[in-house]
Amino acid sequence: MSDARLPFQQLVLASGNAGKLKELQAMLGEQVTVLPQSQFVAEEAVEDGLSFVENAIIKARHACRASGLPALADDSGIAVDALAGAPGIYSARYAGTGGDAANNAKLLQALEGLPPEQRGARFISALVLMMHAEDPTPIICEGVWHGSILHSARGEHGFGYDPLFWVPEANCSSAELSPAEKNRLSHRGKAMAQLRVRLGLA
């Protein structure tokens, strides 16, 4: 445990995703309380950026404005080689508003008939921490996790595309990893590890 004194004790997570809140609180440790933006934000931000980092900035700024607190946002998604990087920044809404099940079904269909060696994919995470809405130097940390898309879902943990994401270094799907194992290996875990270093926590 580091003795670093952070410039804040609370921060708002600019996300409505309970899975992300849990992951991020676990990775940041007890020194910081991660508050869900639902306590402050009436309407979610319009994520109209063209890159992960822009969408993370948009979300963090929106949460700063609503709460008056520092805010952390993650924008993440999956880029599939055979789909020229799709669904990418549109991962959460790949199949419209149908959620994880519909997104996963659409992805399986898009890759139907492709053998394992043509199913390469990577998870990407951009984390942005802003002290206030006009912070001129937000902290930006990015992580990438390389793997491939399975032919069917495996595992019960995680969320999003986790059940379809084969993790070569662990020989299982991302949804078969325990939360701690996933945090150690994942795109978001790598970005969070960088953030911990930037904050003097690691």
Next chain:
Amino acid sequence: MSDARLPFQQLVLASGNAGKLKELQAMLGEQVTVLPQSQFVAEEAVEDGLSFVENAIIKARHACRASGLPALADDSGIAVDALAGAPGIYSARYAGTGGDAANNAKLLQALEGLPPEQRGARFISALVLMMHAEDPTPIICEGVWHGSILHSARGEHGFGYDPLFWVPEANCSSAELSPAEKNRLSHRGKAMAQLRVRLGLA
């Protein structure tokens, strides 16, 4: 010299600043030809971001759109402690359209009467490299250079606030450094060194 094969041989520098073009070409080496955006861009981008990185993204995207080539943008400025971080992202237009001389004069006036220990400042650079205008994962590299603001201009090299920026580790102003020395120490030099690593050039 690295043997890395870059995914491009030319890139557009999203800047009209001849000083930056010279610095960046020197730092990138011979493997890449840095083209000035004036060859492609009729009107400069509107830099209405609230952070250095957002302005760099805006400029890089504008140059990508105009040229059809990868583009590199730098947004940089100086943040003065006694001015609560001003002029910050507004450094280039601190004194309106008067350019370097007017900006430097305004900064000296703003700090008039302050002793050296209250004149701390830092140069900040955000570099963004985009492969195309909708690149979902632009490469972002940032650098910071700590120093302080002199009571009067010194030196003939560099541009912008260089004559007023005291460099403690070199015991001279930034404008008294040779271009090579400045590239080794400066905010932009540090960001470029990261970019070279990210591109496999270093």
